[in-house]
Amino acid sequence: MxxxxxxxxxxxxxxxxxxxxxxxxxxxxxxxxxxxxxxxxxxxxxxxxxxxxxxxxxxxxxxxxxxxxxxxxxxxxxxxxxxxxxxxxxxxxxxxxxxxxxxxxxxxxxxxxxxxxxxxxxxxxxxxxxxxxxxxxxxxxxxxxxxxxxxxxxxxxxxxxxxxxxxxxxxxxxxxxxxxxxxxxxxxxxxxxxxxxxxxxxxxxxxxxxxxxxxxxxxxxxDFKLMKEMTIFTSFIFINLLIDQINWNVDKFILGRFHGTTSVALYGLAAQLNTYYLSIASTMSSVFIPRVHRLVANSDNSELLKLFTRIGRLQFIALSLIASGLVFFGRPFINFWAGANYDGAYPIVLILIIPVTIPLIQNIGIEIQRAKNMHQFRSWVYFFIALGNLGLTIPLAKIYGGIGAAVGTAVALIIGNGFIMNWYNHVKVGLDMKYFWKQILSFVPALAIPVTIGIIINIFFEIKGILLFLILGIIYVSIFSISMWYFGMNQYEKDLLGKPIKKLLKKDR
Structure with a gap:
């Protein structure tokens, strides 16, 4: 019970x-x-x-x-x-x-x-x-x-x-x-x-x-002994917090110093959209944090890998829809939503969102590292990557404004999350990253059709009206969903979506 x-x-x-x-x-x-x-x-x-x-x-x-x-x-x-x-x-x-x-x-x-x-x-x-x-x-x-x-x-x-x-x-x-x-x-x-x-x-x-x-x-x-133990444990989490601030907030400060509040406003809107994107992945994984700690306590690595991959696939389905949708419909959306004076936020948001997808579909791995008390390596890697980000962002932001600042952050994310942390999770943490990426790459056939449709839409349509934007957006989401259902999703993912719908339909009868 x-x-x-x-x-x-x-x-x-x-x-x-x-x-x-x-x-x-x-x-x-x-x-x-x-x-x-x-x-x-x-x-x-x-x-x-x-x-x-x-x-x-x-x-x-x-x-x-x-x-x-x-x-x-x-x-x-x-x-x-x-x-x-x-x-x-x-x-x-x-x-x-x-x-x-x-x-x-x-x-x-x-x-x-x-x-x-x-x-x-x-x-x-x-x-x-x-x-x-x-x-x-x-x-x-x-x-x-x-x-x-x-x-x-x-x-x-x-x-x-x-x-x-x-x-x-x-x-x-x-x-x-x-x-x-x-x-x-x-x-x-x-x-x-x-x-x-x-x-x-x-x-x-x-x-x-x-x-x-x-x-x-x-x-x-x-308990001062416990306090000392906790301080050692959290010292590396503190470094991670500091790194996150460098990666996501220092750009605004640098832009404010060199270009004033208008440049910060454009970057701020792009960062706000990026925050929404981040929240999609974190919302999905947050409810599994206590389960991760229990699996680690029971030394159940095989179940950890299954959980890690299952959540990663679900996150990829949602994030790939949003990221591809932003590529094809992001500029008209920003112009309708925020106003034409925020058009400059479009390239910034793409530069921020596309690279961050890699760590987002693996973010439950951060909690796995913490539960195993193996998060120290990640902290030091991110610390040096963040310093590199800072070193890149200052000259790039000074010359190219918000786009330059975003590029500095993107490069840091690709190196730190795309290469180094995947190696660490595979070799040290005990997560089979080859298996994980094989599961993620199995979505490529499902993405081919909607991406092709998105390119065709952008070639033949100039989206200036809200009605046309909504119609084309609904068409794109529908094609993406059908393609993902038939060519991407496994039975577990189909059941996750299909069973609640079947239950609702039975109740209505």
């Missing part, structure tokens, strides 16, 4: 993940163009620039959230409630202190805004940047203690609650923000509204953990 409830929780959580993600995209499609026009390109660029700097303070959580998952799972298996309570108390203290450090560091950054952003910003933009930075720093500092509650919810696999809260936040955000934008409060009003909403969500998470999950805290015995 307990196992059946777990399976249902996992299935419903996975479904809600995609419902939440789909809802997020729907809200974004409606909300983002309104927000862009109310803010204006320059202020949207300024917001992205400030947010990219504040995001660096987020690395001060040092990856302790992953450590909580690791040690909570260990104590839960042994049903050691006393150690769980000590763990909860330790983490609440740790994250509260880290939150205070983040606020202190952020305050110093706020006082030195002129030095950070350079001469490309006007006095008005510098003044507004100070206000934005201060509010975002407070938002970040308050969010740190909440990490222990969100980690506890994930560790207990309460995916239904987690995704429902996320859906509420997604729906509520535009209703909270848009009135302030309409009243003319601009980016400052937007970040104030977002901060207040985040505080409410964090409070809900805390109440749920304490009242429903009966989460208890003990502050009597701070």
């Amino acid at each position: 307990k196992k059946k409830m777990y399976v249902n929780e996992l299935k419903v959580g996975a479904v809600l993940s995609y419902v939440s993600m789909g809802l997020g995209y729907l809200v974004s499609i409606i909300y983002t163009p309104i927000m862009l026009r109310l803010l204006g390109q320059s202020e949207f660029g300024l917001y992205n620039l400030v947010a990219s700097v504040v995001a660096y303070l987020g690395v001060l959580n040092f990856g302790f959230g992953s450590a909580y998952m690791r040690y909570y799972s260990r104590y839960k298996t042994k049903e050691d409630n006393e150690k769980i309570e000590n763990l909860n108390g330790m983490f609440l203290i740790i994250f509260s202190l880290l939150g205070l450090i983040a606020v202190f560091a952020g305050t110093i950054l706020t006082l030195n805004t002129e030095v950070i952003f350079g001469a490309e910003l006007t006095n008005t933009e510098i003044s507004r940047a100070k206000m934005l930075m201060f509010i975002l720093v407070i938002n970040l500092g308050v969010s740190f203690p909440n990490i222990v509650f969100t980690s506890h919810i994930t560790a207990n696999e309460k995916f239904v609650f987690q995704k429902l809260v996320q859906m509420i936040k997604t729906i509520a955000n535009p209703f909270v923000v848009l009135p302030l934008l309409i009243l003319g409060y601009g980016s400052v009003g937007m970040v104030i509204a977002t901060t207040l909403l985040n505080v409410v969500i964090e409070f809900i998470n805390a109440i749920y953990c304490i009242n429903t999950l009966h989460m208890k805290f003990s502050f009597k015995n701070f």
